[in-house]
Amino acid sequence: MKTWIPTREDAMELLQKYTRKEGLIRHALAVESVMGHFAGIFGEDPEKWKVIGLVHDLDYEMYPDQHCIKCIELFEAHGWPKEYIRAVISHGWGICTDVTPETNLEKTLYAIDELTGLVASAALVRPSKSILDIKAKSVKKKFKDKSFAAGVDRQVILKGAGFLNMEISELIGQVILGMQPVAEKIGLKGNL
Numbered sequence: 001m002k003t004w005i006p007t008r009e010d011a012m013e014l015l016q017k018y019t020r021k022e023g024l025i026r027h028a029l030a031v032e033s034v035m036g037h038f039a040g041i042f043g044e045d046p047e048k049w050k051v052i053g054l055v056h057d058l059d060y061e062m063y064p065d066q067h068c069i070k071c072i073e074l075f076e077a078h079g080w081p082k083e084y085i086r087a088v089i090s091h092g093w094g095i096c097t098d099v100t101p102e103t104n105l106e107k108t109l110y111a112i113d114e115l116t117g118l119v120a121s122a123a124l125v126r127p128s129k130s131i132l133d134i135k136a137k138s139v140k141k142k143f144k145d146k147s148f149a150a151g152v153d154r155q156v157i158l159k160g161a162g163f164l165n166m167e168i169s170e171l172i173g174q175v176i177l178g179m180q181p182v183a184e185k186i187g188l189k190g191n192l
Contacts, residue, residue, distance in 0.1 A: 111160025130190025
């Protein structure tokens, strides 16, 4: 029996079923785009990576106290493959799950999830309010300022960079590149 492979349409339908807040939708779109970018770097399937990026916070809005736990039930109820579910759960490693990221896909999702939020926040405080002209150097400066975007867990980002064997500046630069194609969709086109 052939395993069902979820499409972007399947992912978007599921995301919209459990997520209403515009900020969370924009975050999902940002992570989706960055995951596709990194799939290209690793020579992997960008569609699969993007689908997982799109639904990675499926349970966050409705079940914040059960984040990365409740989604198991939600995905299983919709027949999602175990590999996709495991990838989503692994991004909560050390925070709300004990599932260690193992594959390039899982390590990437873990590394970039928090970082997309930091990059978006850094772009919004620029005069242009745009992701299109921001440099890794200015995001790294914000990264070092613990009071800026204080909810972003810098230790997760550092661990993720380690998983990917990337310097933090390189990781930031790649996340910026990954977010730029969806700048308008995620509210970061700004006034360039």
